[in-house]
Amino acid sequence: MAAQIIDGNKIAAQIRGELEKEIITLKEKHGVTPGLAVVLVGENPASQQYVKNKNKAAHEIGIYSEQHNLSKDTPEAELLALVEKLNADPKIHGILVQLPLPKHIDEKKVLILIDPEKDVDGFHPMNLGRMMVGDPAYLPCTPHGVVKMLNYSGFKPAGKHVVVVGRSNIVGKPVANMLVQKTADADATVTVCHSRTKDLPSVTRQADILIAAMGQPEFVTADMVKEGAVVIDVGVNRVDDPSSPKGFRWAGDVKFAEVAAKAAAISPVPGGVGPMTITMLLYNTVQSAKRHLPK
Ligand SMILES: NC(=O)c1ccc[n+]([C@@H]2O[C@H](COP(=O)([O-])OP(=O)(O)OC[C@H]3O[C@@H](n4cnc5c(N)ncnc54)[C@H](OP(=O)(O)O)[C@@H]3O)[C@@H](O)[C@H]2O)c1
Numbered sequence: 001m002a003a004q005i006i007d008g009n010k011i012a013a014q015i016r017g018e019l020e021k022e023i024i025t026l027k028e029k030h031g032v033t034p035g036l037a038v039v040l041v042g043e044n045p046a047s048q049q050y051v052k053n054k055n056k057a058a059h060e061i062g063i064y065s066e067q068h069n070l071s072k073d074t075p076e077a078e079l080l081a082l083v084e085k086l087n088a089d090p091k092i093h094g095i096l097v098q099l100p101l102p103k104h105i106d107e108k109k110v111l112i113l114i115d116p117e118k119d120v121d122g123f124h125p126m127n128l129g130r131m132m133v134g135d136p137a138y139l140p141c142t143p144h145g146v147v148k149m150l151n152y153s154g155f156k157p158a159g160k161h162v163v164v165v166g167r168s169n170i171v172g173k174p175v176a177n178m179l180v181q182k183t184a185d186a187d188a189t190v191t192v193c194h195s196r197t198k199d200l201p202s203v204t205r206q207a208d209i210l211i212a213a214m215g216q217p218e219f220v221t222a223d224m225v226k227e228g229a230v231v232i233d234v235g236v237n238r239v240d241d242p243s244s245p246k247g248f249r250w251a252g253d254v255k256f257a258e259v260a261a262k263a264a265a266i267s268p269v270p271g272g273v274g275p276m277t278i279t280m281l282l283y284n285t286v287q288s289a290k291r292h293l294p295k
Contacts, residue, residue, distance in 0.1 A: 002260060002261070003231075003259075003260040003261070003262075003263040003264060003265050003266045004153075004264065004265040004266075005265070005266065005267070005268060006149055006153045006155070006230075006232065006265050006266065006267040006272065007267075007268075007271065007272075008145075008149060008267060008268075008271055008272040008273055008274060008275045008276050009271050009275050011148065011149055011152045011153065011276065012275035012276050012278075012279040014152065015148065015152070015276075015279050015283065016057075016060075016061050016279055016282065019061055019279075019282055019283060019286050020061045020062060022286055022290075023061060023062040023063065023286060024062070026286075026289055026290065026293075027062070030293055032289055032292075032293060033062070033063070033064045033091075033289075034062075034063045034064065034093050034094070034285050034286050034288070034289035035063070035064040035065070035066075035089075035091045035092045035093050035094070035285075035289070036054075036055075036058050036063055036064070036065040036066075036092070036093070036094040036095075036096065036120065036281075036282075036285045037065070037066050037067075037068065037086045037089075037092045037094070037095050037096070038051050038054055038055060038065065038066070038067050038068070038096045038098065039067075039068045039070065039079070039082060039083070039086075039095070039096065039097045039098065040067065040068070040069050040070070040098045041070045041071075041072065041074055041079060041097075041098070041101055041102055041105065042070075042071070042072035042101075042102050043072060044100075047098045047100075050098060051067060051098050053278060054096070054278055054281060055067055057278045057279075057281075057282060058282060058285070061282060063282060063285055063286070064091065066092075068082060070082070072102050073102070073104075074102075074105075076104065076105045076106065076109070076110075079097075079101075079105060079110060080109070080110065080113055083095065083097070083110060083113045083114055084113065086118070087113075087114070087115040087118060090292075092118065093118060093120075093285055093288035093289040093292055094118055094119075094120030094281075094284060094285035094288050095114050095115070095118045095119070095120065096120055096121050096281065097110055097111065097114070097121075111123050111124060112124065112125065116138075117288065117291065117292070118288060119138050120138055120281055120284035120285050120288060121138075121140065121141065121281070121284075122137065122138040122139050122140035122141065122144070122174075122284065123140060123169075123170075124138075127139075128140075128174070131174065131177060131178065132177055134181050134182065134183070138284045138287065138288070139174070139178065139280070139284070140170060140174045141276075141277045141278070141280035141281045141284070142170060142171050142175075142234065142273060142276070142277045142280075143170075143171055143174040143175035143178055144174075144178065144280045144283075145273055145276025145277050145279065145280045146175050146211060146232050146234065146273060146276070147175065147178050147179065147185060147186065148276060148279075148280065149232060149267060149272075149273065149276055150209065150230070150232070151185045153265065155209065155230045155264075155265060156185070157179050157185075157186060157187065157188035157209055158184065158185075158186070158187035158188065159187060159188070159189075160188050160189070160208040160209050161188070161189045161190075161191070161206055161207055161208045161209070162176075162179050162188040162189065162190045162191070162207065162208070162209040162210075162211065163190075163191045163192075163193060163203055163204050163206060163207035163209070163210050163211070164176045164179075164190065164191070164192045164193065164211045164213065165193045165194075165200070165204065165210070165211070165212050165213065165214050165220070165253070166193075166194065166211075166212070166213035166214045166215075166234070167192050167193075167194045168213065171213040171234055172192060172194070172213050173192070175211060175213070176190045176192045188209070191203060191206070191207075200224070201223060201224040204220065204224045204225065205224060205225065205226050206226070207225075207226060207229055208226070208229060208230065209229065209230045209231075209232070210225060210229055210230070210231045210232070211232045211234065212231070212232070212233050212234060212235055212252070212253035212254050213234035213235065213253070214235060214253045215235055215237060215253065216235070216237070216253055217235065217237035217239050217251040217252075217253065218251050218252070218253070218254065218255040218256075219235075219253050219254075219255075220233075220253055220254040220255060220259060221255050221258060221259070222255070222258040222259050222261065222262050225259050225262055225263060227262055228262075228263070228264045229262075229263050229264065230263065230264055230265045230266075231254055231259055231263045231265070231266040231267070232266075232267045232272070232273065233252035233253055233254040233256070233266070233267050233268070233269050233272055233273070234252075234253065234273045235251070235252040235253030235254070235269060236250060236252070236269060236270075236274065237250070237251045237252070237253070238250060238251075239251045250269060250270050251269060252268070252269030252272070254266070254269075256268060256269070
């Protein structure tokens with residue numbers, strides 16, 4: 001039987017619809033419009049596109065959003081001053097500094113200066129620590145999107161063996177951490193694999209839920225997946241394809257067709273985790289607006 005497709009666009013639209021209602025209530029009951037500030041340093045075309053998409057998605061559901069474009073040679077002190085200004089701005093509930101930053105700027109210094117209460121990217125050590133101990137936190141957007149996808153599609157991770165391939169700070173480690181929490185939408189048994197894992201296929205074959213976050217195009221093949229597993233493909237890889245008009249195509253970390261023939265459910269690339277990432281940024285911004293309501 002063909003696998004069910006876990007449609008990230010559909011789940012993202014559902015969550016954005018829920019957020020839109022919450023924003024209307026915030027405006028009508030409290031006179032508050034959630035506000036997002038996105039800071040872009042330099043002219044990296046991929047970053048410009050991400051920032052544009054984030055602003056557009058925010059506007060579409062009624063979030064106030066402003067974009068700060070700084071030139072690539074902006075001194076670090078100028079960027080830090082802007083972050084401090086946004087920290088103090090009451091109409092801004094979420095601050096996002098688009099990464100990567102130019103080499104002369106210390107990324108860690110910038111991220112740590114963002115007020116943890118406005119850290120809608122969830123990368124501040126304070127939020128990562130809160131996440132780890134299970135306290136309310138702004139959760140990093142991509143891994144949080146994966147957790148939401150599993151729950152909204154009915155493949156609840158509770159009691160399941162989840163195998164995560166990848167241990168980056170932005171995807172692998174946080175998704176493993178979120179899924180091991182003692183909460184109704186998590187409660188999984190989690191194994192984390194990486195490039196030093198011995199006999200990777202023997203581990204991935206044990207997964208009820210397999211999360212591939214490696215950045216290796218179509219690495220996960222059918223022989224690495226258990227019959228009836230649920231597969232979430234986080235990978236976004238640009239691969240050369242002379243048959244495509246653009247000369248390339250986007251591929252996940254999973255060999256989609258052959259794994260889909262064996263899995264119970266699978267998320268596609270594109271149209272899987274991608275749309276969830278921006279949605280969880282909007283989600284965090286709305287949460288922040290609610291947390292900042294006058295007591
Ligand atoms: N959809 C989205 O919104 C979104 C957001 C973020 C990332 N992504 C995509 O997700 C993928 C992962 O991103 P990332 O930032 O987490 O990547 P990353 O920082 O490069 O980390 C990759 C991880 O995969 C592991 N790995 C690489 N090759 C492996 C192999 N052959 N066997 C086992 N493990 C292996 C690495 O192990 P070591 O630690 O041992 O090196 C590392 O932990 C990328 O394709 C990225 O584009 C998508």
